[in-house]
Amino acid sequence: MNSIEQLVASASVSENPLHVLTSFLEEQKRLEDARQVENMKFVGYTLELNYDSAKIITSDPYKIAVGGIPRGSFLILVPNDFRGLPVHFTLLRVAGVSPTPLSNHVQQTYFELHKKSMPELDVWTQSELQWGALDCDVIGMFYQNPTDSKKLEFSGDVNNVVSAHRYQVYSPNQEILDLIVNGLVNSNGRYSLGNLRATECLLTSDTSQQPEVKISVEDFKGTRTAMFGKTRLGKSNVVKLIAESIIKSSRIDQNVGQIIFDINGEYANDNPQDGNKSIRSAYEEQCVVYALTKRPGTESKDLRLNFYEHPSTCKDVISTLLNQDKQQANYVKSFSSVVLPSIEEINLADQNDKIRMIRKVQLYWAILKKAGFPCKEKNLRDLKLRARNTSDFNPGFSEEIRNTIYGDTVPAKPKNIDDLVSEIDALATYVLDHGTSGLKSSSGKPLLDADDEALINFFKPKSGSGPIILRDYIQYHSKDATNFTKEILEYLDEGRTVILDLGNATDKIRRYFSDLISQSVFIHQEQKFINNNLGGKYIQLYFEEAHNLFPPNTDDHTGIYSRFAKEGAKFHIGMVYSTQSPSTISKELLAQTENFFVGHLSSSEETRALSKVQTAFNGVEEDIQKAKTPGYMRMLTMSHRFVVPLQANKFEVKVGKE
Structure with a gap:
């Protein structure tokens, strides 16, 4: 034989x-x-x-x-x-x-x-x-x-x-x-990504006749995935295919929530000009869109904060924005350093502390109102921030203090937000002219502490613009806004896909919302880990223009994005990041990245940078530099032990979709 x-x-x-x-x-x-x-x-x-x-x-x-x-x-x-x-x-x-x-x-x-x-x-x-x-x-x-x-x-x-x-x-x-391209792929959550394509030239071959290339959702849960290649050559299309596979796989188990930071609006909105369909239009029931600016044809929630109704967190936001803008005036720095109590802390405080804590929040409200930030008074009344025997907008000054502030003509106690602004204006004018030594509480202690003085000095500074400098940040505020960070975390826990439409935002605004929500996601998952509640639940994050978040020469290894790279897997946080060049990304992140999708790279320096951190790409560098066909990529995943060349499918919204 x-x-x-x-x-x-x-x-x-x-x-x-x-x-x-x-x-x-x-x-x-x-x-x-x-x-x-x-x-x-x-x-x-x-x-x-x-x-x-x-x-x-x-x-x-x-x-x-x-x-x-x-x-x-x-x-x-x-x-x-x-x-x-x-x-x-x-x-x-x-x-x-x-x-x-x-x-x-x-x-x-x-x-x-x-x-x-x-x-x-x-x-x-x-x-x-x-x-x-x-x-x-x-x-x-x-x-x-x-x-x-x-x-x-x-x-x-x-x-x-x-x-x-x-x-x-x-x-x-x-x-x-x-068998070669799919035999090692995890059998759970398998989906077709495209077809095997050995060469860009199709003179004697038909890509559609080549075997399908499969991926497994299991390879992306809690792992890091890189998308490299020049613009307009298919990175976003592959991101949509991966997001789609996760949506399909988690429909029943609801075990993977996704959040896409959509800086160009292409995942939330269809683009008829170039035939691109969005993830949102394909899976409306599974997707939730948050947008800074509502777009016609796209149902979305407001991606803004209510600066009045969440004083503690929103005051921190204002401080962060002022620091980013490098406001150097001393009265601004003092204002930035003030930490306001949360609504929960106020409700738990005893009566004397509650009066002082409420007053700080009211000083902050007066600053916002003077800066022109709109509010809904009914919502502020519903917060029930008032001391005993006072209205919702009364800072609770004694008659003696009010006589000192106003002199001969003392108005009625504040009953609305405009009355509050007038009361604080009178107080600030007195402090500006006479200082604070004459303002004592009923117990003989100073009426105002250092934080109160910082707020008052910002409301009416000796010199400078005062609250008007906050006008640049009014675009972050909406009187109708909900606590969207809490809502987003709830959607993620339900296995939904949340798309943040940042297409009309500046770089600073994009960075702010990325930082804010990323921090919330990390803390949320970290708490689950500490309490042993992670179970089989995962969160998948999608970042574009990743070189802005993971720069190659950063010395900050404690920031949220560095923590995603180093600790994300432990907390069941996976991420897909896209950029044009491997050399512009942190080497630490590259070294810990498990999955790679690489399109055309024009520079030998870029392919060398890729091969240095992932030796599997040795031998295919020249092909990566020469091929420029959209969707033609080299793929390496946790299941694939070697690089697989493929022509990715075009993401399409199918009629009668599953």
């Missing part, structure tokens, strides 16, 4: 994915016996073989029969004789053309032929000139699991190298190619 017959007769491989190899080799043996060379997948033999590379000899008829052997394509290496060996094959990737022992002789023959202008070649010469050699990288080995005959295994090395003449090289058929 010959080697092939022995292999096919092996019952142990019948339930293993490698049965496609035995069927393939049996078919090749039948074609060889029938001398049907034109239908065979045989490519040639090995001239040299070591652990990392191989040189194979082939001939034009073999290359033509398999439809060509482009650089980057996969070949399989199998032993001539499987006796005593488990079923396996070694995966090769074509790296380039190699000289043969006859190369100099062949070149001399070509030279002589062209010099003599010979119109035809004799049969002997033609046969001689058709042979050539190819250099290949040894990618690894597919083999049967030694302890479970039904499982497929892959190793990034080979266990043994024997003499080169003991191997044959084939171009894999559809079934084996499918």
Whole structure:
């Protein structure tokens, strides 16, 4: 019984994915016996073989029969004789053309032929000139699991190298190619991303006839995924496909919530001009859009804060914005340093502390009103921020204090927000003229503490613009806004996809909302981890223009984005980040990134930067630089142990979608 017959007769491989190899080799043996060379997948033999590379000899008829052997394509290496060996094959990737022992002789023959202008070649010469050699990288080995005959295994090395003449090289058929690109992919949450595409040139091949390339949602949960490539070449399209696969997989279990920071508005809004469809329009029931500016045709919630109704957090926001704008005046710095109590803290305080805490919030309200920030008085009354025997807008000053502030004509106590502003204005005018020494509480202590004075001095400074400088931040405020950070976290826990439409925002505004929500997500998941409540729930974040968030030379390793990179997996936080160039991203993040999708990169420096942090891209750098077809990418995921070239599907909203 010959080697092939022995292999096919092996019952142990019948339930293993490698049965496609035995069927393939049996078919090749039948074609060889029938001398049907034109239908065979045989490519040639090995001239040299070591652990990392191989040189194979082939001939034009073999290359033509398999439809060509482009650089980057996969070949399989199998032993001539499987006796005593488990079923396996070694995966090769074509790296380039190699000289043969006859190369100099062949070149001399070509030279002589062209010099003599010979119109035809004799049969002997033609046969001689058709042979050539190819250099290949040894990618690894597919083999049967030694302890479970039904499982497929892959190793990034080979266990043994024997003499080169003991191997044959084939171009894999559809079934084996499918095994190569999908055989290792996690079976949970599998979705098609595109089709295998070995080369940009489609002269003699059709990408749609190539095997589908599958991804697994499990590879993206709690991991880091990078999208690299020049603009308009398909990064956002692949992001949509990944987000779509997660939406589909979490419909039942609701175990993965997603948040997309949409800086161009393409995930929240359709763009009829270039035929791009949005994730929101494809999965309206699973998606929630928050927008700074509502767009026609897109239902969205308000992505703004109510600066009045959330005094503690919103005062911190104002302080952050003032610091970002580098406001240097001392009265502004003092105002920025004030920390307001939260509504919850006020409700838990005793009566004396409550009066002082409410007064601080009312001073802050007066500043906002003077700056022109609109409010709903009814909502402020509903907060029930009032001391005993006072109205909602009465700071609670004693009659003696009010007489001191106003002099002879003392108005009625404040009953609305405008009355409050007038009361604080009178107080600030007195402080400006007389200081605070004459203002004492009923117990004889100073009426105002340092924070109160900082707020009053900002309301009416000795010199400077005062509250009017807050006008630049009114775009962040809405009197109708809800606590959107709390809402977003609830949506994420329900497995929904939240899209933040930041398409009309400035860079500063985008950065602010990214920081605010990212901090909230991290703290939310961290608390779940501490309380052992993570379970199987994950949150997936999507960042574009990632070089702004993860710069390469940062010394800040404690910021929220650095913590995502280092601790995200522990807290079940995954992220997909997109940018044009690997060299513009933090090396620490790159080193910890598990999944890569790489389109066209025009610079050798960029491909070298990629290969340095992920050695799997060694050998495909030139192809990445040359290929410019939209959607043509090199993929490496946790399931894929080697780079797979693919043509990504175009994201489309299907009629009667699932």
